[in-house]
Each structure stands twice: as structure tokens, then as C-alpha cells.
Amino acid sequence: MKAQTIRSALDGHGWLGIFISVPLFIVFWAGSLTLFYPELKKWAELPQFPVDATQVVMPVNQVLQRTLARYPVDTSETMFLVLPDENQPWYQFYLPQLPDEQGVKTDMLELLVHPVSGEVVTDAEQFHFADFLYKLHIDLYLPAGDYLVGFISLLFMVIIFTGVVVQLKKLFSNFFLYRSDKTQRYRLTDIHNVIGVISLPYSFIFALTGLMFNLGLISQLVTLTLVYEGDRQRMFADAGFARVVEQPSGVAQQMPDLDQLIAQWEKQQNAHAHSLRIDHYGDQNALIRLIGQHNDNFVQRIDMIYRVRDSEFPADINPAERNAFADGTRFLYALHFGHFAGVDLRILYFLLGLGVCAMIVAGNMLWLNKYSKNRAVSKRVSGLLQATTLGGCVGIVLATCVGFLLERTLAPGWLSRTPLIEVSFAATLLFTMLLACVTTRAKHFVMQGMLVGGVLLLITLACDLLMFGAEIMQLAHNGFAEVLAVSVSFALVAALLLWIAIHFRQAPEPAKANHITPPYTAAAPAELTAAENANQRDGLV
Amino acid sequence: MWLKSGVALLVGLMINASLMLNLTLLLPLSIDVLLLLGFVLGFIVWAAVMTWFYCRASLRQALRPCVPVLLLSVASNVLLILGVSQ
Numbered sequence: 001m002k003a004q005t006i007r008s009a010l011d012g013h014g015w016l017g018i019f020i021s022v023p024l025f026i027v028f029w030a031g032s033l034t035l036f037y038p039e040l041k042k043w044a045e046l047p048q049f050p051v052d053a054t055q056v057v058m059p060v061n062q063v064l065q066r067t068l069a070r071y072p073v074d075t076s077e078t079m080f081l082v083l084p085d086e087n088q089p090w091y092q093f094y095l096p097q098l099p100d101e102q103g104v105k106t107d108m109l110e111l112l113v114h115p116v117s118g119e120v121v122t123d124a125e126q127f128h129f130a131d132f133l134y135k136l137h138i139d140l141y142l143p144a145g146d147y148l149v150g151f152i153s154l155l156f157m158v159i160i161f162t163g164v165v166v167q168l169k170k171l172f173s174n175f176f177l178y179r180s181d182k183t184q185r186y187r188l189t190d191i192h193n194v195i196g197v198i199s200l201p202y203s204f205i206f207a208l209t210g211l212m213f214n215l216g217l218i219s220q221l222v223t224l225t226l227v228y229e230g231d232r233q234r235m236f237a238d239a240g241f242a243r244v245v246e247q248p249s250g251v252a253q254q255m256p257d258l259d260q261l262i263a264q265w266e267k268q269q270n271a272h273a274h275s276l277r278i279d280h281y282g283d284q285n286a287l288i289r290l291i292g293q294h295n296d297n298f299v300q301r302i303d304m305i306y307r308v309r310d311s312e313f314p315a316d317i318n319p320a321e322r323n324a325f326a327d328g329t330r331f332l333y334a335l336h337f338g339h340f341a342g343v344d345l346r347i348l349y350f351l352l353g354l355g356v357c358a359m360i361v362a363g364n365m366l367w368l369n370k371y372s373k374n375r376a377v378s379k380r381v382s383g384l385l386q387a388t389t390l391g392g393c394v395g396i397v398l399a400t401c402v403g404f405l406l407e408r409t410l411a412p413g414w415l416s417r418t419p420l421i422e423v424s425f426a427a428t429l430l431f432t433m434l435l436a437c438v439t440t441r442a443k444h445f446v447m448q449g450m451l452v453g454g455v456l457l458l459i460t461l462a463c464d465l466l467m468f469g470a471e472i473m474q475l476a477h478n479g480f481a482e483v484l485a486v487s488v489s490f491a492l493v494a495a496l497l498l499w500i501a502i503h504f505r506q507a508p509e510p511a512k513a514n515h516i517t518p519p520y521t522a523a524a525p526a527e528l529t530a531a532e533n534a535n536q537r538d539g540l541v
Numbered sequence: 542m543w544l545k546s547g548v549a550l551l552v553g554l555m556i557n558a559s560l561m562l563n564l565t566l567l568l569p570l571s572i573d574v575l576l577l578l579g580f581v582l583g584f585i586v587w588a589a590v591m592t593w594f595y596c597r598a599s600l601r602q603a604l605r606p607c608v609p610v611l612l613l614s615v616a617s618n619v620l621l622i623l624g625v626s627q
Contacts, residue, residue, distance in 0.1 A: 004598055005596045005597075007598075008595060008596050008597060008598050009592075009595055009596045011542075011595070012542075012545075012592075012594075012595025012596070013595070015542050016546075016595075154584070154587065154588060154591075157584070157585075157588035158588050158591045158592050158595065161588055161589065161592035162592055162595050162596070165592065165596055207588075208581070208584060208585070211584045212580060212581070212584065215584070216580065218554075219557070219558075219561075219579070219580060219583045219584060219587075220576070220579070220580065221558070222558035222559070222561070222562050223558075223561065223562060223565055223576070223579060226562060226618075226622060227562070227565060227566075235576075238572045238573060238576060239573065239576050240573060323573045324571070324573040324574045324577050325573040325574075325576045325577040325580070326573070328577040328580075328581075329577070329580070
């Protein structure tokens with residue numbers, strides 16, 4: 001590889017990295033936490049409304065009838081029912097409501113229903129923080145954020161490729177290289193390179209799948225226009241996502257027993273149903289879509305539609321052949337979220353995700369050190385990028401700690417609970433970024449941020465113990481050890497944050513104000529080989 | 542760098558779309574497999590073209606091989622689409 005090529009690739013790598021670093025950090029941070037979505041959901045909900053996993057679950061038919069009798073549900077539309085399983089112990093019902101007296105359509109009812117008593121416990125949106133983190137991962141909680149995250153994923157893939165170009169010769173030889181005895185710049189370079197190489201397959205899959213989920217339509221735009229002549233439904237049908245639509249007839253029809261239907265279907269298909277989508281409940285044209293997972297295939301989803309008037313799964317809307325596109329994209333989705341294996345794999349994913357966060361910070365520090373001395377880059381731009389990096393990375397950690405504390409302490413019945421958590425999250429992030437703009441002591445700032453984060457998590461842990469200690473232990477005995485595991489994880493993460501705070505407290509502050517790390521000072525000439533000198537000159541160290 | 546990035550993004554998208562359209566029209570595979578192939582490969586091609594731009598010192602150097610590839614691919618698209626519609 002020519003030196004000029006490597007130099008250009010390195011310039012592009014750093015330039016792109018600095019622009020997407022903060023949103024990419026947020027996406028990876030939120031994504032790492034989202035890997036434990038079921039556990040975080042259970043941690044939030046179960047201590048408030050304990051469930052015993054050893055008790056018999058009430059049949060879905062009975063629970064649905066009771067709920068329909070109690071709420072003004074518009075059965076001519078589509079309702080969505082999530083069944084209880086090992087990932088989430090509740091029935092979750094998403095039911096369309098009848099228009100109000102003025103004829104205005106109201107929001108969907110989102111209900112969390114107790115699996116044993118069949119009673120509606122609360123609004124499913126009340127415990128929203130895990131969903132908030134998921135959405136933050138998917139679209140940064142911004143309008144058109146999914147496209148933004150898609151473009152960030154594209155640039156992340158380019159960063160991976162340019163990183164490989166820069167590091168290609170040393171990919172294996174420097175695999176375990178960490179020069180702890182050298183200057184900070186060398187150490188940061190080694191951290192960045194080692195994590196980058198170790199997490200390469202993982203990062204690549206994340207960049208690719210992130211791109212596919214968020215920019216999929218853009219990629220298929222030419223095919224849609226030229227091959228399908230703009231007919232989206234035909235393309236979706238070929239892709240295995242055909243939409244089956246029936247209009248309500250107005251003629252009443254006895255609905256089948258949902259429990260029997262599910263049991264038969266599970267036996268016939270050797271699958272496990274996890275949700276139902278019902279169109280026009282009680283109408284002659286009612287459709288029941290059963291969605292589940294095959295028991296003997298690797299992450300293969302199964303999705304079939306039962307037509308009530310025919311009392312069968314008709315072949316015209318349930319193709320016998322499996323669709324490569326639908327199966328392939330669902331497989332990649334499972335790969336992205338680690339659905340295909342147990343909690344051990346998700347812990348590995350989590351550690352790699354945090355590793356990528358560390359790599360982003362190390363990369364930014366390197367770039368900022370290099371370009372803070374470059375006269376072509378104005379001091380104001382350099383300072384702003386520095387403050388954004390500092391505030392964004394510390395801020396997202398703090399905001400998450402605030403979110404967990406509020407999720408645990410706010411009353412479950414309070415309707416403003418979810419908005420308050422979201423606003424507090426955003427306010428903490430923005431406030432930290434503003435503080436980062438005025439700070440002149442970067443290391444002190446990081447130290448304080450980590451200290452506050454650790455203390456917030458310890459307070460959350462204390463609330464767990466004081467408010468729900470007995471319930472959490474009882475849940476662990478009744479088959480829900482995850483709640484206790486999340487509390488223990490908070491203790492571990494708090495210890496990590498406090499360790500980072502102590503580490504930064506002991507590290508000397510750079511002599512020059514407003515610098516995250518000291519400007520590069522070359523080691524004694526005798527220490528550097530000729531090759532290192534050349535690399536240093538070219539910015540390749 | 543801004544100009545290079547903008548051109549890289551557009552040229553990458555055009556090459557990706559054009560090459561994947563050629564694959565869809567040429568390969569004797571079922572449509573669901575072709576769509577999946579285009580979906581996965583397309584983004585890799587897009588990112589690879591952008592990487593090529595960033596590895597070159599100047600925009601002109603980067604465009605030199607990309608423009609002929611794009612023109613050839615688009616010409617092939619036109620011929621294939623005309624052939625299909627006949």
C-alpha cells in the first residue's frame with residue numbers, strides 16, 4: 001500500500017470520525033443497553049407488579065373477552081396482542097378505541113395485563129425507559145432520525161474500511177500491541193487500533209445491518225422504479241412482506257377459540273407463537289395473523305394468517321415456499337440484536353459495544369490533538385468539536401443514569417411519568433454539553449461526570465433495595481432472577497464509573513487549558529526508530 | 542474534504558444502484574434471492590466506492606476509474622431494460 005494512499009485514508013478516517021462520533025457514540029451506547037431490553041423491562045415493571053412464573057397463565061381468549069367488555073374497543077380495526085413468554089411475563093394488548101362523542105379518533109389503548117389474574121395492571125407505556133433507549137438506538141429520537149442513523153451507519157462502514165486500509169499491514173502483527181510505557185498519544189493509538197481490530201467483524205455487521213434497516217428503501221429505489229415501475233406492494237410481496245387486506249363486511253361471525261387455534265398451530269408448525277394480530281374481530285372477514293418462532297430452525301420466524309370465515313390458513317395468502325429476502329433480513333435482525341443465543345452472547349455483545357464507545361473516544365482525542373495544532377482548523381471549530389465530544393459522551397452516560405433513577409423512583413400510576421423521564425434525559429444531555437463548552441479542565445470534567453454517574457447508579461441500587469428489596473428477592477425465587485441481575489449490574493457499572501473517576505482524578509491535567517490530552521510530545525529521539533519517525537511525521541502512529 | 546465527501550456519496554450511490562440493477566436483470570436467480578443480494582451487496586459497494594474516494598489524494602484521481610465504470614454500468618442498464626421491455 002502506498003504511503004500516500006494510507007495518508008489520504010487516514011485523513012478521511014479522522015475527518016468522518018470526528019463528525020459522526022457523538023451520534024455514533026449515542027447509537028452504540030443505547031444499542032449496548034438495548035441488548036438487555038427484556039431484562040430492563042422486567043426490572044422496571046415486575047417489582048411494582050410482581051408475577052409468579054410458576055402459576056398457570058389465564059387463557060388469552062378469556063383475558064381478551066374481559067378486556068373487550070371493559071373498554072370501548074373499535075373491533076372493526078386491527079388489534080395486536082403480545083403473549084406472555086420467558087422474555088416478558090405480561091399480556092400486552094394494543095387496542096384501537098372507538099371515536100369519542102365528537103367523532104374524533106383517540107389513541108390506541110396500550111394495556112399491560114396480568115397473566116394470572118387477567119386484570120389490567122397499567123398502561124403499557126408507563127414503563128417506557130427501555131423502549132426509549134431502543135428508539136434512541138434506532139433513530140436518536142429525532143424526526144427522520146432513522147435516515148440520519150442510516151447515513152451515520154454508512155459513514156461508519158466507510159470509517160471501518162478506511163481503518164482497515166490504514167492498519168492492513170499491521171492488522172495481525174500489532175494485534176496485542178499496547179505500549180503502556182510510551183506517551184499518551186501512543187497509548188490512545190494502541191487502544192483505538194486494538195479495539196478496532198478485535199471488534200472488526202462485530203462493527204462491520206452492525207454497520208451493515210444498521211444501514212439495511214434504516215436506508216433500505218433508498219437502496220431499492222432504482223429497482224422499485226425501473227423493475228417494479230413504482231409498484232411498492234408488488235415489490236413488498238416479492239420480498240415476502242405481502243400485505244393482506246380485508247374490509248369489514250358488517251356481518252357478525254363467531255370467532256374461534258384463540259387458545260385452541262394457537263395450540264393447534266404451534267403443534268402443526270412446530271413453532272412457538274409470541275403475538276397475534278387480529279383484523280375485524282367478530283366480523284365475517286376477520287383475519288388472525290399468528291406470529292412466532294420455529295422451534296427447530298435457527299432464528300426462523302413464522303408468520304401465518306387464519307381466515308375466520310374459511311376456518312383455515314388459506315394457501316393463497318400463506319405461500320408454501322419460504323422467502324429468502326424475508327428470512328435473510330430477519331436473520332440479520334437477530335444477528336444485530338443477539339436474539340439467537342443466550343444472555344452470555346449478549347454480555348459479549350455488550351462488552352464489544354462499550355469497546356467501540358471507548359474506541360470512538362480514543363479516536364476523537366487523537367484527531368483533536370493532531371488538529372488542534374493545525375492552523376487550517378480554526379480554534380473555535382476545534383474547541384467546539386472538543387466540547388461536543390466531551391459533553392456528548394459524558395452526557396449520554398449521565399442521562400442514562402438519571403433515566404434509570406427516575407424509572408425506579410417515580411410512581412407507576414403517575415401519567416406524566418414517561419414524558420418526565422424523556423425530558424430529564426434530554427435536559428441532562430444538553431446541560432452536560434453546555435457545561436462542556438465552558439469547562440477549561442477536561443479531565444476534571446470527565447472525573448466529575450463519572451463520579452455523578454456512579455453515585456446516581458448507587459442511589460438507584462439503594463432505591464431497589466429499600467423500596468423493593470423483598471419483592472426482588474421473591475421474584476428471584478419465582479423464576480425472575482433477571483430483576484436481581486439488573487440491580488447487581490448497576491452495582492458493577494457504578495464501580496466501573498467510580499474507578500474511571502478515580503483514574504482521571506489521579507491523572508495530571510494538561511498544561512494547556514482546553515485540551516483533552518496533552519499535545520503530542522515526541523519521545524526521546526533514541527526511543528524512536530526511523531520507521532516510527534516517518535509514521536509520526538505522516539500522522540500514522 | 543466536503544466536496545470529496547459529497548461526490549463520493551453520490552457516485553457511490555449511483556454505482557451501487559446501477560450495478561445492483563444489472564445483477565437483478567442478469568442473474569438467473571429467484572427474485573427474493575436477487576433482492577436480498579442487492580440489499581446486502583449494494584451497501585457494501587456504496588461504502589467501498591466512498592472508501593476509494595477517501596484513499597485518493599484528489600477528487601480527480603478518485604473519479605478517473607469510477608466514471609468509466611459508472612458509464613459502462615448505466616449503458617448496460619439501458620440495454621438490459623430495453624431488451625426486457627421488447
